[in-house]
Amino acid sequence: MSGKAKNKNNDIASLGEDYATKYGFHDPVDYFHKGAKGLNHEVVEMISRMKNEPRWMSDIRHEALDIFVSKPMPKWGSTDMLAEIDFDNIYYFMKPIDSKKDSWDDVPDYIKNTFDKLGIPEAEQKFLGGVSAQYESEVVYHSMKENLKKQGIIFLDMDSALREHPEIVREYFGSVIPAMDNKFSALNTAVWSGGSFIYVPPGIDVSAPLQAYFRINAENMGQFERTLIIADKGSRIHYIEGCTAPVYSSNSLHTAVVEVIAKEDASIRYTTIQNWARNIFNLVTKRASVYKNGTVEWVDGNMGSRLTMKYPCIQLLGEGARGEILSVAFAGTGQHQDAGAKVIHAAPNTSSRITSKSISKDNGRASYRGLVKVYKNAHGTKTSVECDALLIGDNARSDTYPTMEIDNDQVKVEHEARVSKVAEDQLFYLTSRGLSEDDARLLIVNGFMEPFTKELPLEYAVELNRLLELEMEGGVG
Amino acid sequence: MTDNKTLFEFKDIHVEVEGKEIVSGVSLSIAPGEVHAIMGPNGSGKSSLSNALMGHPSYTITKGRASLDGKDILPMAADERSRAGLYLAFQYPLAIPGVTVANFMRAALQSHRGKDADMSDFRKLFKAEMKALNIDLSFATRYLNDGFSGGEKKRIEILQMSMLNPKMALLDETDSGLDIDALKVVSEGINRFQNNEKGLLLVTHYQRLLNYVKPDQVHIMMHGKLVKTGGPELALKLEELGYDWVEEELKAGAGA
Numbered sequence: 001m002s003g004k005a006k007n008k009n010n011d012i013a014s015l016g017e018d019y020a021t022k023y024g025f026h027d028p029v030d031y032f033h034k035g036a037k038g039l040n041h042e043v044v045e046m047i048s049r050m051k052n053e054p055r056w057m058s059d060i061r062h063e064a065l066d067i068f069v070s071k072p073m074p075k076w077g078s079t080d081m082l083a084e085i086d087f088d089n090i091y092y093f094m095k096p097i098d099s100k101k102d103s104w105d106d107v108p109d110y111i112k113n114t115f116d117k118l119g120i121p122e123a124e125q126k127f128l129g130g131v132s133a134q135y136e137s138e139v140v141y142h143s144m145k146e147n148l149k150k151q152g153i154i155f156l157d158m159d160s161a162l163r164e165h166p167e168i169v170r171e172y173f174g175s176v177i178p179a180m181d182n183k184f185s186a187l188n189t190a191v192w193s194g195g196s197f198i199y200v201p202p203g204i205d206v207s208a209p210l211q212a213y214f215r216i217n218a219e220n221m222g223q224f225e226r227t228l229i230i231a232d233k234g235s236r237i238h239y240i241e242g243c244t245a246p247v248y249s250s251n252s253l254h255t256a257v258v259e260v261i262a263k264e265d266a267s268i269r270y271t272t273i274q275n276w277a278r279n280i281f282n283l284v285t286k287r288a289s290v291y292k293n294g295t296v297e298w299v300d301g302n303m304g305s306r307l308t309m310k311y312p313c314i315q316l317l318g319e320g321a322r323g324e325i326l327s328v329a330f331a332g333t334g335q336h337q338d339a340g341a342k343v344i345h346a347a348p349n350t351s352s353r354i355t356s357k358s359i360s361k362d363n364g365r366a367s368y369r370g371l372v373k374v375y376k377n378a379h380g381t382k383t384s385v386e387c388d389a390l391l392i393g394d395n396a397r398s399d400t401y402p403t404m405e406i407d408n409d410q411v412k413v414e415h416e417a418r419v420s421k422v423a424e425d426q427l428f429y430l431t432s433r434g435l436s437e438d439d440a441r442l443l444i445v446n447g448f449m450e451p452f453t454k455e456l457p458l459e460y461a462v463e464l465n466r467l468l469e470l471e472m473e474g475g476v477g
Numbered sequence: 478m479t480d481n482k483t484l485f486e487f488k489d490i491h492v493e494v495e496g497k498e499i500v501s502g503v504s505l506s507i508a509p510g511e512v513h514a515i516m517g518p519n520g521s522g523k524s525s526l527s528n529a530l531m532g533h534p535s536y537t538i539t540k541g542r543a544s545l546d547g548k549d550i551l552p553m554a555a556d557e558r559s560r561a562g563l564y565l566a567f568q569y570p571l572a573i574p575g576v577t578v579a580n581f582m583r584a585a586l587q588s589h590r591g592k593d594a595d596m597s598d599f600r601k602l603f604k605a606e607m608k609a610l611n612i613d614l615s616f617a618t619r620y621l622n623d624g625f626s627g628g629e630k631k632r633i634e635i636l637q638m639s640m641l642n643p644k645m646a647l648l649d650e651t652d653s654g655l656d657i658d659a660l661k662v663v664s665e666g667i668n669r670f671q672n673n674e675k676g677l678l679l680v681t682h683y684q685r686l687l688n689y690v691k692p693d694q695v696h697i698m699m700h701g702k703l704v705k706t707g708g709p710e711l712a713l714k715l716e717e718l719g720y721d722w723v724e725e726e727l728k729a730g731a732g733a
Contacts, residue, residue: 428533429571430581433637434559434588443584447575447620 019304019470023118024247024277026217027110031136033095037220038088041065044190047093051159051193054166057173064179064189071183074309076369077338081307085281090222090253092191094136100157107141115141118244120213123459128240129208130155134225135215137193148206154199155210158226161197168199172228176259176287176315184283188224188257195225195256200235200266209238209271209457214254216245216280222253229259231266231294240460243274244304251279251306258286262294264318269297273460275467276304278335284310292318292347299455302329302339303467311369313342316350316378323352328452330471331364331396340369340401341385349380356387357452359445360396361471367399372413374406384414390448391421392441442472483547484509484676485563485645490541492522492529492701499525501701502541507645510673514687515680516712517698518720523680524568526698527647531565532558545645560589562644566634566651572622578633579603579617582640589641606639609669611662627654635666645676652686664689684712697723 033050035043044065048058073082101107104121115121115133124131130144132155139157148155154165162169179189196212216223231237245252254276262268268288276282282305288296298312314323329337343352358366368387389398400417422444430440446453446465453461485507492500500522507513517523529536530543532555543550550558573581583599590596607614610632622630631651638646648667652660667690671677679686687695687709695712697705699720704727705711715723 423571424534426571426573428531428555429567430573430585431555432531432533432559432565433581433585433641434556435584436556436588437554439584439588440556443576443581444573447573450575450620 019275019277020247022470023244023275025117026219026246026248027114029096029110029217031094031096032098033093035091035093037091039065039090039092039191043092047191047193050093050095051162053162056170057162060174060179061190061192064186065191067179068183068186068190071186073183077309077367078307078336078365081281081336084251084306085253086251089250090220091218092222092224093193094218094221095138096135096217097140100139100142100160102141102143104141111135111140114215114217115213118213118215118242120211123211127208127457127459128211129206130210132157132196132210132212133215134194134212134223136217136221136223139194144210145208148208151204152201153204153206154197156197158195158197158228159193161228165197165199168230169197169228172230172259172261174259176261176289177257177285182285184255185257185285188226188255188285191222192224192226192257194223195227196229196239196241197227198229198237198239200231200237202233202235205236206238209240211240211242214241214243216243216252216254218252219246219248220250220252222255225256227256227258229268229270230261231263231268233263234265236267238269238271240271240273240457242272243276245277245280247277248279251281254280254282254284254305256284256286258284260286260288260296262288262290262296262321264292265294266291267295269299271299271456271460273301273456273464274303274305276308278304278306280305282308282310284308286310287313287315288323289315289317290321290323293320294318295322295324297324298327298341299452300325300327300339301452301464302327302337303471305335305337307336307338309338311340311342311371313344314352315344315346316352317346319347319349321347321350323350325352325354325356326452326455327354327356328449329356329358329366330468331358331360331366332471333362333364335364337364337366338369339367340371342371343373343383345372345374345378345381345383348378350378351382353383354385355451356385357390357448358388358398359390359392359448360398361392363395363397365397365399367401369401371403371405374408374411376407379408379410381408381411383412385416387417388448389419390445391419392445438472442469445472482508484511485545485678487530487543488541490526490529490543491539492525493537493539494525494535498539499701500529503698503701503703504541505678505696505703507676507678509676511694512671512677512679512690512692514692514695514712515678515698515703516682516684516695516715519682521698522701523698524649527565527649527678527680530647531555531563556588559641559643564638564641564643564646566631566638566646566648568650568653570622570630570634572620572624574620574623576621577618578621581621582637585637586640603640606636610636610639610666612636628656628659631655631663632659632666635663635670639666639670642670644674645678646670647678647680649680650682651679652681652683660685661689684716687712699723699727
């Protein structure tokens with residue numbers, strides 16, 4: 001491990017590399033199974049059969065495919081970019097190896113090396129309670145510490161969960177996000193593969209975070225992981241996910257569905273740091289249901305991708321439930337981050353806080369799209385929304401689309417939106433102290449992101465700052 | 478001053494802001510160990526002069542030259558001027574949210590020492606300088622100038638000066654916004670910094686800072702020009718009589 005630790009320091013020291021060398025490499029792979037491009041009922045049936053699924057799941061898939069086909073593309077976000085997606089030119093299922101492994105030694109070298117480069121085994125050793133590593137459509141490595149297993153915590157890839165705990169999966173799958181919800185939740189439901197399943201028994205506090213890492217390797221790949229997290233009464237868990245992909249000239253698609261359920265007094269924090277290559281369409285649906293006095297926090301970092309459309313949602317369904325969404329987005333050249341948040345207050349005395357921070361650089365575009373809905377019965381609701389946008393360069397763009405639907409008058413609502421430019425005066429202040437203009441700009445950007453990075457485990461905060469440095473490289477075009 | 482060495486010198490400096498000339502041909506020569514003061518009413522061009530000399534991109538030097546230690550500084554960007562040993566304590570230091578004073582200071586010092594230079598002495602040095610300026614250690618982890626009072630910001634400016642240890646420091650209205658105790662602490666900081674190798678240029682509206690930091694020469698700036706030079710007694714006269722008499726003298730001179 002000491003060798004790896006040294007590598008990490010080198011990584012931090014060699015802050016000049018770009019995405020292509022650091023994350024954008026790809027492995028030549030002989031896939032165990034690689035289907036044909038395109039999507040139809042045969043493909044759906046093939047996926048279900050390869051996974052040896054119960055009939056009820058196949059039925060859900062087929063029905064979802066019909067919904068996907070029948071629903072129009074979204075009319076918001078970037079319709080131009082969405083039109084670039086060629087659904088016939090995508091692989092919907094690729095199985096890299098015959099079965100997932102519980103030891104890195106059993107994972108083929110080319111895949112293990114990938115995750116080594118990404119620092120996953122190292123993080124696992126250092127501070128994680130469990131790790132799941134997905135490569136294309138399936139999880140290739142999965143492991144959880146013994147003491148967590150003994151406490152009755154279930155942490156599995158979704159395919160295994162369906163085999164080992166079909167009754168729980170059947171009860172909750174699609175209960176928070178039905179296939180009908182939107183075109184992309186339908187797509188995911190039809191062709192889902194991999195993802196994480198977590199069940200935390202009542203009263204258990206999972207002290208070490210569990211992490212999943214999603215890696216797309218192939219060109220024109222579609223990755224459709226499905227994640228379901230259930231925290232039973234009074235339990236507590238922190239789940240972290242990370243994502244990267246190689247740089248290709250043609251597009252790939254990442255369409256996940258994440259359903260999160262916090263029962264009475266339970267607490268879930270879900271942290272995402274995604275750093276997709278700029279040819280990835282990232283269209284993800286994430287939603288949490290929170291019951292009495294429960295808490296859910298989405299900590300959502302969006303870097304990379306061509307287009308991201310993602311609006312983590314929290315439904316506060318029990319009295320005293322609390323939700324927090326902290327979302328950051330970085331949009332560089334040719335990118336559009338259409339990110340936001342939704343909170344539904346459907347019970348009395350619930351509270352929520354949305355903090356959205358975005359950076360747009362060059363001709364990048366970052367949008368905040370948000371909804372706060374307070375139902376008639378939700379008296380005593382407290383909610384605050386804060387949107388903060390930073391523009392770098394004269395062509396950068398930021399938009400804010402906040403919506404508030406409030407059907408109760410005993411409600412405390414705060415909303416604040418700010419757009420600022422990296423001001424010449426700020427840059428001058430820092431450069432007059434000897435910092436180069438690039439370093440000064442990076443310092444301002446890091447400072448802007450501080451409220452987010454301080455919520456991350458140290459290792460991730462370091463990584464995020466490093467990613468920002470890569471994004472900021474080469475000054476302003 | 479008999480010393481014929483020159484530390485910092487500028488000649489016939491003209492400064493434009495948004496196309497309008499604010500400074501119209503200002504010259505000054507400062508030898509090592511000297512303290513100069515430029516005094517003038519609001520709008521006389523004092524701050525524009527110091528910003529332009531430090532390299533603010535909005536303040537264009539249209540004519541003139543300036544050198545530090547014999548090196549022409551005008552082709553240099555602000556960061557290069559800083560690393561060459563020039564410092565400007567700002568009249569209104571800006572807040573940089575999310576960046577702690579300690580992290581900023583470390584980055585600034587690192588830029589002066591070089592990317593790979595050893596910084597193991599940083600904490601000790603930083604703490605000692607904070608203590609000397611009577612700055613609570615909690616400021617190290619606060620965001621730079623974010624929510625600081627006027628006096629706190631000025632102290633942080635002097636802290637930065639002590640840490641970066643420039644050859645030549647321009648202090649722009651460093652005394653404004655300070656109560657008498659803070660003024661003493663800040664003045665002590667300035668005096669501790671100053672020695673026979675360094676130069677100081679105090680830009681100020683009032684003379685009260687000059688009670689604590691003794692200038693060798695006092696220059697009066699009006700309408701973008703240095704119109705009068707004298708010793709410390711000139712500052713006292715301004716304190717007593719204001720700037721009107723200078724204006725009168727100028728008019729009389731122009732009419733003559």
